Every structure is written in structure tokens, then in C-alpha cells.
Amino acid sequence: MTGLRELQRQRVREAISTAAITLFLERGFDEVPVTEVAAAAGVSKPTLFKYFPTKEDLVLHRIADHLGEPARVVRERTPGEQPLEALRRHFLDGLAGHDPVTGLNDHPVVLAYHRMVFFTAPSLLARLHQYMARDEEGLAEVLAESTDELTAALLAGQVLATQRVLARRNWSMLAEGRPLPEVELEAVRAAELAFAMLTAS
Secondary structure, three states: OOOHHHHHHHHHHHHHHHHHHHEEEEEEHHHHOHHHHHHOOOOOOOHHHHOOOHHHHHHHHHHHHHOOHHHHHHOOOOOOOOOHHHHHHHHHHHHHOHHHHHOOOOOOOHHHHHHHHHHHHHHHHHHHHOOOOHHHHHHHHHHOOOOOOHHHHHHHHHHHHHHHHHHHHHHHHHHHHHHHHHHHHHHHHHHHHHHHHHHHO
């Protein structure tokens, strides 16, 4: 059960991030100083950095909240389920729920958020790659419990690269103005194909 103190921390963290993303989307990531974000969120600059170690984390914590998810999915899979099947199922569930991490979400703020992360600020992309590397290491570690370390590392890299390609493709189609139901059908077909290729490799 989450205590009151932790709930308060979560509220403050979310308020800071929401203020930051709102300002960044309005004016650009590089154009808004951290001091302005702190003022908009009603906290001091030192308090802001207690919650977010870097300016980039103000944006990327919404992705970072998924850190460790691939490893968790494999670790918590049902008895007898293969790791790749668990990861495939989880990704398809994300598509069905229009999880922004899958790229299949056409809310204007989500589309703008992806554009900001991937195309407008190199420092955001560099920080995101650090998160991705940690996820890859975590997945490789849990996969190595049932295979050798090289196979686990290769498979982890292939799976996460596949998911990134699929998510970017989904976002791109939506950003072009294609309707969500149409993109969703393609996204599911592409995911099924991609995971079938991984299974066959």
C-alpha cells in the first residue's frame, strides 16, 4: 500500500513533469530554462533536481516509467510460456490499449511529445539511448537464466530494436494523418510479422 508521503512525492513529480512538458511543447526543449520549469511547478530549482537529475529526465520520465518492463514481462510469464511469446503478447496488449510507448496513440500531445523527443533535441535522444541500454541489459540478464549469455544478449538487442522500429513506424503513420483504426490494423500485422521473424531466427 502506498503511503501518504509517497503519494505526495508522486504528485509533486507529476506536477513538475507536466509543467515542463507543457512549456517544452509550447516553446521548444532548448528554449525553456529549468528555472522557469521550477517556477511554473511551484518548486525551487534544488527541489526539481531532487526529483529529476537532468533536464532531459523531465521529459523522459514518462518513458523511464517503463524501464525494466521487458525483463519483468519475461520473469512473470505464465508457466510454459516462451520469453518471446510473452514479449509478443505484451506488445500486442500495448497496441490494443493504445499505449503511447507502442507509438499507437493519436492524441495530439502524444504525437507532439514523440516529435520533440526524436526530432528536435539531440540531448533527449542521447539520454533516451541510455535508458534503452539499461533495458537491454536487464532483458539480457533475465534471458540468460534459460540460455547462454551471448544468445541472451543478441536476443535482447533484437527484441528491443524490433519494438523501437515498430513504435516509430506507428507514430510516423499517425503523424502523417492516417486514421487510428487503419494504422492499428497495420500495426498488429507488422508486430505479428516481426515477432514471427524473431522466433524463426
